[in-house]
Amino acid sequence: MTSVEEERPRALLAGASRRWVRLLPWAVAFVLCVALLPTTIVVLTADYGLNGGVASALAVGQAAPLLLAVVRPLRAWYVVFAADVAGALALLAVDFQERLLWPFPPTGLVGYVALCLALGLRERTRTLLLVWLATAGANVGLGFVAPHGAGARELLLTILGGIALLLGGVLRERYEVRRRLAEQETISEAERGRRTLLEERARIARELHDVVAHHMSVITVQADTAEYRLASLSPEVREEFTSIAATARESLGEMRRLLGVLRNEEAHGELVPQPGLAQIGQLVDATARTGGPVEFTPCDAEVPETVGLSAYRIVQEALANVVRHAPGAATRVSLSVARPADGRGGERLTVLVVNDPPPEPPAGPLEVGGTGHGLVGMRERVRLVGGTLDAGPLPDGGFRIAAQLPLTEEDFT
Secondary structure (H helix, E strand, O other): OOOOOOOOOOOOOOOOOOHHHHHHHHHHHHHHHHHHHHHHHHHHHHHOOOOHHHHHHHHHHHHOHHHHOOOOHHHHHHHHHHHHHHHHHHHOOOOOOOOOOOOOOHHHHHHHHHHHHHHHHHOOHHHHHHHHHHHHHHHHHHHOOOOOOOOHHHHHHHHHHHHHHHHHHHHHHHHHHHHHHHHHHHHHHHHHHHHHHHHHHHHHHHHHHHHHHHHHHHHHHHHHHHHHHOOOOOHHHHHHHHHHHHHHHHHHHHHHHHHHHHOOOOOOOOOOOOOOHHHHHHHHHHHHOOOOOEEEEOOOOOOOHHHHHHHHHHHHHHHHHHHHHOOOOOEEEEEEEEOOOOOOOOOEEEEEEEEOOOOOOOOOOOOOOOOOOOHHHHHHHHHHOOOEEEEEEOOOOOEEEEEEEEOOHHHOO
16 A cells, blocks of 8 residues: 555536536436447447447446546546447448448447546646547548548547547636636735735834834933932932933834834825824814714823824724715714723723714715725724724614723733
């Protein structure tokens, strides 16, 4: 027994999505086998005058392998081809009418053409060419011993077999092209999603740089000015503050270098402060001016800059989606701070954006671009601060986005 087992062969059309298509080769092979087996015996004995035992053996050799052709058409061809040639030679020993086909009777033609179609669906082009050359060679060779002289009709097997091989090969190539195209589309979609996620993460990192850099700058200034503001500091404490300032400046430099890696040709540095809760009202007003009524419930609570920035971007992307996909729809934006209902954890900022169905279904998105990457960006913003996001359509045709953003560092996950 070899160490590598032979791969189990797959039936023709086994990869089809529909069950009836997968069963079709078996049904055709069964019908041909059942129909051709007795018919071949009758034709060879009654019309050609061949001995019954020989006719039966030839019928089995020409029809039975058609069932094998569903999984191994090339092996079935070896048997059928040998049986057809043997049948042609056997017919030379009997006297049959000139009007009858030779070297291959009609029943043999039907089975052989069906087998060639199966070969075309499975084998490579080189194999198909060799099969056709073998068929043509046998056909021409037998023509030299034709009992009634050679003619064009004696080449029917070569012609019809070649057409069946060509048709099967074309269908196989078409299927392979479609399969590869579907695989490539799947890969492209996965790569597109991955690229979208990475782009959004890089965008978030660039924005967070400004937030963190502000705090690091404050630390640096406080540490540098401590010896001037606090006159009673000992030399050891002053040295400690100097070390803190140096470490903070070094961290700022490392952050700038990291930001340079994350930037690309299309991403330019923002020269304005990063937005927060205070700017959401302006964002709502700008959206309302585009034609869609927006109801806004603000929140005056103090939140960390990172949470405020995440809340702003979530509302920004949610409103952009309303403008693109539900123009004119009434929208409600609310911000609130509260503790979870179960009492676990600290306070959380709840960001809620709900829109009704649009007055008229849009023919297509009004905008092709956006400020971010939709739900992908929202989920990344929420994940950044350890919150949760619930987004989905409403029964009436609207859409709801609800984000819970922790306000205390110990709640971050």
